[in-house]
Structures are given as structure tokens and as C-alpha cells.
Amino acid sequence: LSMYCQGLNQSSSGTAKNAALINLHLATHQIGKPGAGPFSLTGQPNAMGGREVGGLATMLSGHRELDNPQHRAEIAALWGVDAVPGKPGKSAVEMFEAVRTGEIKLIWIVCTNPAQSMPEQALIREALRNAELVVVQEAYRTTASCDYADVLLPASTWSEKEGTVTNSERRITRFKSVLPKLAESKHDWEIAVEFARKLEALMGKAKSLFPFAGTEEIWNEHRESTRGRDLDITGLSFKILEEQGPQQWPYPEGATSGQKRLYEDGVFPTASGRARFINTIYQPVADRVDARYPFHLTTGRLRDQWHGMSRSGTVAQLFAHAAEPAVAMSKTDMERRQLNTGDLVHVTSKHGSQIFPVALGEDMRAGQVFVGMHWGEEYVSGRGRDGEGSHGVNALTSPAYDPSSKQPELKHAAVKILKAEFPWRFIAFGWIDEARLLRLQSDLRPLMRKFAYASCTLFGRDKVGVLFRAADDYSAAPELIAQIEQMFGIAGAQVLRYDDSKRGNSRRILIHDGKLQAVALGGDISAEAWLKEYLESEQAVATLGRLLLMPSNKPPQNFKSRGRIVCNCFNVAETEISDALMTMPGAPDARLQALQQKLKCGSNCGSCVPELKKIVASQAFPAQAA
Numbered sequence: 001l002s003m004y005c006q007g008l009n010q011s012s013s014g015t016a017k018n019a020a021l022i023n024l025h026l027a028t029h030q031i032g033k034p035g036a037g038p039f040s041l042t043g044q045p046n047a048m049g050g051r052e053v054g055g056l057a058t059m060l061s062g063h064r065e066l067d068n069p070q071h072r073a074e075i076a077a078l079w080g081v082d083a084v085p086g087k088p089g090k091s092a093v094e095m096f097e098a099v100r101t102g103e104i105k106l107i108w109i110v111c112t113n114p115a116q117s118m119p120e121q122a123l124i125r126e127a128l129r130n131a132e133l134v135v136v137q138e139a140y141r142t143t144a145s146c147d148y149a150d151v152l153l154p155a156s157t158w159s160e161k162e163g164t165v166t167n168s169e170r171r172i173t174r175f176k177s178v179l180p181k182l183a184e185s186k187h188d189w190e191i192a193v194e195f196a197r198k199l200e201a202l203m204g205k206a207k208s209l210f211p212f213a214g215t216e217e218i219w220n221e222h223r224e225s226t227r228g229r230d231l232d233i234t235g236l237s238f239k240i241l242e243e244q245g246p247q248q249w250p251y252p253e254g255a256t257s258g259q260k261r262l263y264e265d266g267v268f269p270t271a272s273g274r275a276r277f278i279n280t281i282y283q284p285v286a287d288r289v290d291a292r293y294p295f296h297l298t299t300g301r302l303r304d305q306w307h308g309m310s311r312s313g314t315v316a317q318l319f320a321h322a323a324e325p326a327v328a329m330s331k332t333d334m335e336r337r338q339l340n341t342g343d344l345v346h347v348t349s350k351h352g353s354q355i356f357p358v359a360l361g362e363d364m365r366a367g368q369v370f371v372g373m374h375w376g377e378e379y380v381s382g383r384g385r386d387g388e389g390s391h392g393v394n395a396l397t398s399p400a401y402d403p404s405s406k407q408p409e410l411k412h413a414a415v416k417i418l419k420a421e422f423p424w425r426f427i428a429f430g431w432i433d434e435a436r437l438l439r440l441q442s443d444l445r446p447l448m449r450k451f452a453y454a455s456c457t458l459f460g461r462d463k464v465g466v467l468f469r470a471a472d473d474y475s476a477a478p479e480l481i482a483q484i485e486q487m488f489g490i491a492g493a494q495v496l497r498y499d500d501s502k503r504g505n506s507r508r509i510l511i512h513d514g515k516l517q518a519v520a521l522g523g524d525i526s527a528e529a530w531l532k533e534y535l536e537s538e539q540a541v542a543t544l545g546r547l548l549l550m551p552s553n554k555p556p557q558n559f560k561s562r563g564r565i566v567c568n569c570f571n572v573a574e575t576e577i578s579d580a581l582m583t584m585p586g587a588p589d590a591r592l593q594a595l596q597q598k599l600k601c602g603s604n605c606g607s608c609v610p611e612l613k614k615i616v617a618s619q620a621f622p623a624q625a626a
Contacts, residue, residue: 001030002038003611007301008394010411013283016116019604032263044167044307049166052249053222053233057089061225063269078211078225092118092404093399100127108135110188111155115144116308116376119408120351120399121391137191138495139309142438144377151607154185157311163215164241170248170258172233173240176362189218226568227253285412286400289367293349293360295333295413297374299393300411303607304568310375314438316458316465320565321608323377324457324469325392327417328361330368344471346574349413352395355382355453355471365390369417373397373410378441380455381448388418389449393398401503422452424504425525428534429459429467430488430518437464440487444468450480459536461571467532475513477506481522488518498549509548514540533562567601567608568616577615579602585621592616 002025007045021038022031030036043083044049056060072084090098091603096114098104100123107128118124119339122541125149128134128148136149139157146152159179181187186194189212197211212218216238226249227234234253239461248258268275268332273366275479306312327347329339339345343358347369350476361370376392384390396415401408432440441456444466446456459465468484470476485491487510494517505523509516509531516535527550534541541548547556555561584591592612596602602609 001033001145005041006333007298007411010407010409012286012400012402012409014402014407016278016280016283016402019278023277023280023503026275032266034261040168046165046167048168048170049164049172052166052226055089056406058091060084061222062227062229063231064229075225078221081152091401092178093334093401093406093408096124096127097377099131102130102569105131106133106135107131108137109145109149110401111135113143113308113310113376115148116378116392117394117452119397119410121395122352122379123399125388125391135186138310139185139316142314142442143308143310144149153185153191155191156181156185156187160185164219166249170231170262171246172236172241172249172575173246182338184431187215187216219522225510227297265406282443285414285617286409287350287398287412287414287509289414292365295394295417296368296445297347297349297371298368298370298411299397302374304371305372305374307374308376309378313374316437316460318573319458320461322372323459324467325356325372325380325455326359327356328359328364328370329417331360331362332366333364333369333417334358334360337417339419342389344422344483345470346420347396347415349396349415350419351398351400351413352391353385353608354380354390354392355381368614369415377448378409378445379457381445381451382451387449419455422473424472424475424523426451426470426476426520426522427468427525427528428485428488428518429465429485429519430490430526430540431460431463431465431534431535432488434464437466443487444484445485447520448478449478458530464489467533481520483505485520488520490518490520505551507549511541514542516541524551526551526553529553530559530561534559537562559573566611567599569604569608570600572601574615577612578619581616581619582622587614588616591621601603 002021003067004021007023008014011017018038025031025036025038031038046049051059052061052063054064057064060066060071060075063077066072067086069086073088076084077080088383092114095104095107096118099107114124115121115128128145130381133150134148135151135153137155138146139414141152160177160181162176164172164190164444173556184493193210193212200208200210222234223233226232230250232250232252234246235251237256251258267273270276287293299359304312304318304321312318328346332512339358340361344355345358346352347356356371362475372391373393376394377389380392382390394410395423396413398413399411421622437458440460444456448456450470454468454470456466456468459467466488490508490510494509496511496512498505498507501522503523506521508520510518515538516531519531519535530553532549543555561575564573564577566572566574566577577595578600580595581591584594586594592602595612595616602612
């Protein structure tokens with residue numbers, strides 16, 4: 001059984017890599033039987049469903065090929081049109097290049113955030129600025145693409161939608177909305193149908209090709225498109241899915257159940273029924289490392305975030321495990337370059353540059369670095385070369401794409417890493433009323449471009465807050481700092497103040513009900529760590545007096561840092577896990593079980609269990625250590 005993630009797919013030779021793996025399974029007869037086969041761990045829970053409906057400009061519904069005249073004729077007959085164009089539409093990378101050059105005048109962006117997710121962000125921004133009309137259909141106003149919208153259409157989001165999804169084992173699930181649509185928002189299909197009907201009226205069409213009144217009618221048309229195909233689901237219905245639960249395809253008309261496993265009989269969906277090998281030749285990565293760009297940069301998911309963070313990035317609690325953007329490096333590479341955790345570095349490729357803080361990556365090999373794919377301009381930016389911003393991680397990635405799948409090589413770029421020497425630092429953080437949390441973050445975004453480096457993230461749990469960090473070659477203008485402090489509510493008689501204009505140092509501490517409400521530090525920000533923990537733990541600060549304004553990284557007596565949050569579900573920190581393990585003897589599995597019983601960590605969603613196992617393995621019981 002071969003399991004793989006996006007490394008094989010997001011490559012300039014991704015189709016060949018997938019084919020080579022399938023060749024291996026065919027040659028060794030490791031397919032069509034239990035415990036065998038190539039299994040792609042797809043990036044989205046409905047990635048299979050997108051393929052089934054032909055959800056790209058190069059595909060047709062029901063696993064049909066666009067360059068096949070018979071396939072096109074079948075779809076044309078189903079839709080009631082004269083013909084389906086034989087020329088494929090443009091892929092995402094090709095489309096934005098066409099928008100940039102003016103070949104495409106209008107672009108309608110639905111369910112995606114290209115100003116974060118696409119490679120070579122400088123080109124994407126140029127294209128969006130050049131377009132005559134940009135329509136963005138989005139559930140979240142906070143995404144970077146919304147900044148370029150001439151027309152913004154409010155759409156419903158996951159919990160408000162209904163329909164079906166298909167998972168990686170071909171199992172179709174019927175799901176229903178759990179929340180009503182908000183305000184004037186509409187479902188994506190409603191927007192498409194309403195627009196299509198208005199367009200038909202302007203074109204003088206007497207009969208609509210979009211007669212749909214609900215999702216079941218749309219799904220039934222898709223069902224008919226599968227008739228006679230390898231994924232035939234003509235025997236399925238919403239009623240069966242609701243009464244009998246999720247079902248696997250194929251489920252043709254007359255069937256009473258879906259097919260559990262494909263290819264058990266050795267028959268494949270080809271004209272001869274026999275599988276075909278594809279002759280693949282190894283191709284190296286598009287961006288090769290060299291003396292100028294010596295590091296392999298790969299991007300990927302963080303444990304608690306999702307895609308471009310359009311939704312997960314609005315939940316403060318999900319930042320607890322990875323609080324801020326960073327580039328992970330091996331210990332060897334950090335030592336060679338005399339870098340410490342938290343130092344800022346320029347990460348530069350042939351396509352762009354972005355400044356990140358360094359983090360120690362325990363699983364990084366020498367010569368390899370990693371940045372979370374989620375960190376777009378919404379969370380990390382800076383002045384950039386031309387003052388228009390530096391656009392996050394995908395300023396670095398390559399636009400090279402696979403000639404068959406058209407998937408860009410997001411998983412690799414050759415980069416160089418140079419230490420960024422910024423003598424002046426600034427940080428502001430504080431509790432924010434939840435109703436204005438995302439508005440504050442959005443309002444801070446253009447100010448991030450006023451600094452050489454800036455990041456803006458959320459924090460908190462029961463209460464929520466915003467953390468804004470910046471660095472530069474020189475002190476920021478007092479008016480800019482005052483503006484940011486005002487946005488955090490740091491004003492009035494409850495603010496403790498200290499200024500040293502010669503050294504560029506300033507401190508502002510807002511106290512509310514004897515506890516920290518907000519903090520702003522400029523110049524020397526060495527006290528940030530313990531001040532933020534004081535704020536988050538809501539400890540009384542009356543006894544601290546002048547310590548609040550002292551530029552010391554040494555916390556007050558009797559203060560113990562909780563450290564990094566490991567279990568987000570139950571808010572369990574690394575120090576608490578270490579303290580508990582000191583009292584737990586036994587084998588690693590028994591200690592893990594005892595830890596889960598005592599602190600509950602790893603007993604809910606389970607995503608922190610691998611990290612818990614590492615901690616248990618690295619920390620011996622005192623008697624065992626002796």
C-alpha cells in the first residue's frame with residue numbers, strides 16, 4: 001500500500017510521478033486486493049468529487065476526455081447544446097498570465113483565494129490590477145483576493161451548504177446544512193443559476209439551460225452524466241443516501257449496493273479491459289539548487305490550519321500551536337549561519353523574497369527548509385522591493401507546472417537565506433472585542449507594508465486578541481506608532497508610558513481591572529514573552545509596579561512560563577506535560593495513556609498524539625534515567 005500527499009502532485013512532473021507509482025503497483029500486482037494499491041491522501045475532503053464532475057476547464061463530467069469527440073457529443077446531448085468546445089480552457093497559472101497580458105479582460109473568482117494560494121504572487125497581483133473587472137465570490141471578506149474585487153458577491157460557507165461529497169474510497173455522502181445562510185449571502189449554485197438566467201434573457205434565449213430549483217436537481221443531472229461510465233451512479237438517489245447512508249461508486253441502475261473494491265477481476269476501464277503502462281522518464285525539479293540558491297524550500301500544512309486560512313485563520317485558538325509565521329531550518333544550517341530561533345532572515349528565490357523569523361525544525365535535513373503553505377499576505381508581509389508588499393510564502397514559489405495536470409510546483413523552490421539585520425523592533429498585542437477582531441486585523445494589513453517586516457496573527461481562547469509584530473532599519477514615525485496603538489485601544493489615563501526617543505524605545509501598557517489589557521513595545525522588546533503570558537493568563541499586575549516598564553527579558557519572581565501549547569483541544573502546554581511525565585513510570589504506551597487520562601491531551605481530535613509520543617520518548621522517568 002503506497003500512501004502519498006501533495007509532494008507527488010504539486011510538481012512540474014506530477015502526472016509522471018503518479019503514473020510511475022501506478023506502474024509499480026501494476027507490475028507487482030499490488031492493486032485490486034485488500035491492503036494494496038496507490039492511495040493519494042488528497043488535499044481536500046471532496047477532491048474526488050471535483051474530478052467526478054469535471055471541475056476543471058480541461059475536463060468533462062463522468063471521467064470524460066475533452067479531446068474525445070464522442071465524449072463531447074455525449075455531454076452536448078445531455079446539456080441540450082449544439083456542441084461542447086474541443087479546445088481546453090486555461091488552467092489557473094495560464095489564466096492569470098492571460099489576465100496580466102490583457103487577453104482575458106474579466107475574471108470571476110469563486111471558492112478560492114489566488115492572491116494567497118497561487119505561485120509567483122508578484123505576477124498574480126499585476127494581473128488582478130490589470131483586469132478590467134474582478135468579481136470575487138467569497139464567504140470571508142478578510143481574504144487577500146477581496147482587496148482586488150470590483151464586485152464582491154457574498155457566498156455561503158461549508159456549514160450553510162448542502163449536497164454531496166465523495167471521499168478517497170469513492171464513498172458519496174449526503175450532507176445537509178446545519179446553519180442558515182447569513183444576511184444577503186447565497187449558495188454558489190444560486191449565484192451561478194441567477195446570473196446564467198439573466199444572461200440568457202439578454203441573449204434572447206427562450207428556454208433556460210439552468211432550470212434548477214435546488215441541489216437535488218443539479219445532482220440528478222450529474223448522476224445522468226455518469227451513465228455507462230466507470231463511476232456510474234444511476235442507481236443512487238438523495239433518498240437512498242439519506243436512508244442508507246454513504247455509498248461507494250459505481251452504483252449503476254438496478255444495483256443494491258456499491259462496489260467495495262475496484263479491479264478485483266483484473267478488468268480496467270480501457271477499450272481492451274487491460275491496464276496500460278505509461279513510459280515515464282524522471283524529471284528533476286524545475287528550480288534546481290545551486291551556489292546562489294543552495295536551499296530546497298518545501299511548503300506544506302501546519303497541524304491546526306487549513307489551506308489559505310480563509311476560515312481557520314478567523315479562529316484565534318488555532319494559532320496556539322504555531323503562533324506566527326516562520327521558516328524551519330535544521331540545527332546544522334542554523335549553527336553554520338550563526339542563527340538563533342526568532343532571528344529574521346531574507347528567504348529569496350528567483351521569483352520573489354519574503355522575510356521570516358527562523359524556527360528550529362527538528363525534522364529538517366541540512367540544506368532543506370520549510371514554510372507553512374498558509375502564510376499569505378494576510379499574516380506576513382513587509383515593504384517589499386517596490387513598496388507594494390512582499391505577499392507571503394507564495395512570493396517564493398515557482399509557476400512551473402505539469403504539462404498534463406497543469407498543477408504548479410508549489411512543493412519546491414530553490415532559495416537562499418540571509419540574516420536580516422534590523423536594529424529596531426516593534427510589537428503590539430492585546431485583547432480585542434470579538435465583534436471587531438477581524439476588522440482590526442484587516443485594517444492593520446496595509447500598515448504592514450510600512451515596515452521592512454511585519455506579521456499579524458490572532459491569539460486567545462475564551463478571550464481573543466491580535467498580535468502585530470514589525471521590524472525595520474530605523475524607528476517608525478511616531479504618528480504611525482500612535483495610529484497602531486490607537487487601533488489597539490492603547491489610549492487614556494489607564495496607560496502606563498515610557499519613552500526614550502534617543503534610543504528609539506517606547507513602552508505602553510494598558511491596564512484594565514488590575515490586569516493587562518494591551519501592550520505596545522518599540523525598540524527594545526525583550527520583555528514581550530513574559531508580558532504576553534501575563535496578559536493571556538490574566539494575572540493581577542498591581543504588585544509589579546515599575547517592572548511593567550522595564551526592558552528586561554527576565555520575568556518577575558515566581559513567574560513560570562507555560563511554554564508552547566501542544567494540545568489545542570484542552571489547552572495543555574508543554575511544561576504541564578513534562579511535569580506530569582515526571583510522575584509517570586512505565587513503558588512509553590502506558591505513560592502516554594496515563595498522560596491522556598490525567599491531562600486529557602490527545603484524547604479528542606488526536607492530532608497532537610504524534611507530538612505527545614515524541615515528548616514521552618524524549619523524557620525518561622527519573623528512576624529510569626538514573
